Amino acid sequence: MNVALSPDPAAPEGQAPDPAAAQRAALLADALAGLSAPRKTLPSKWLYDAEGARLFEAITRLPEYYPTRTEVRILTESGPDIARAVGPGAAVVEFGPGDGAKAVQLLRLLDAPAAYLPVDIAPEWLDTAAARVAEALPALRVQPVVADFSQPFDLADRAAGSRVHLGFFPGSTIGNFEAEEAVSFLRRARATLRPGARMLLGADLVKSVPVLQAAYDDAAGVTAAFNLNLLTRLNREAGADFDLGGFTHRAAWNPDLERIEMHLVSRRAQTVQLAGRAFQFAEGESIHTENSHKYRPERLRALAEAAGWRAGASWTDPDRLFSVWLLDS
Known part of the structure; x- marks a missing residue:
């Protein structure tokens, strides 16, 4: 790697x-x-940090914490539709990979993915995610990038040979940004990824308090x-x-x-x-x-459009707790 x-x-x-x-x-x-x-x-x-990463992974398994299991359910149940919408030969660039579990799930769904490039500021997260993906998909090129994805960074030619870049930003991490910061992140991601790139984005929905x-x-x-x-x-x-x-x-x-x-x-x-x-x-x-x-669909579309993306297909769970969107550049 x-x-x-x-x-x-x-x-x-x-x-x-x-x-x-x-x-x-x-x-x-x-x-x-x-x-x-x-x-x-x-x-x-x-x-x-390492302890924060460990604690967050524990949070995702709590009965009260619905986002992770609901997003995993969407990826499982709508996986074939997502794979068809993305198409073959994509290099997946994940912003903030966590433990790599969702990346493994997505990469197994996709048709002949070309590479996996996890990006994070914390090397301990990258090590875990890269190792998990490499073990699950040993034939796949895995190239982690240590960078603060809230700031500009360069992918250079790390995904050379791929048909298209697919940005992957699950977990509704987009919700940690203020509105103007979210637009800036999406705009930077669009500039970092290859022209014609797409983005698979997880977004939590407004629900009962x-x-x-x-x-x-x-x-x-x-x-x-x-x-x-x-x-x-x-x-x-x-x-x-x-x-x-x-x-x-x-x-x-x-x-x-x-x-x-x-x-x-x-x-x-x-x-x-x-x-x-x-x-x-x-x-x-x-x-x-x-x-x-937390987002309403019209607000998510407005954020994407302000950053130069077009919100295309979207998927949600039966209870409408969470959503996954495919953005087109």
């Missing part, structure tokens, strides 16, 4: 890039900026542990001194923006040190760590 590493701007001239050092520097920069804002925030991408609330605040507390792990990561990688017992997880539905918001709420007035700076928290003040937008 050929791994393309993102450049490390901090690496001295003549030395090999150090992706881990670059990632720590980016984490620190985002934390300083986010905690200095009038309403404190941290980018959700930093939730996914109790179902949504339970999915992001489960009875076992796994989602709370996942959210709080971000503070553990800041302590370990950015030298912060967060007291994990001083914060609690909160998930709330925002009806105006049609999204679930995850926060880490300070239990008391306290001061946190980070990179030589002191950050004050009032009791009840929160760090906004993640959004999960």
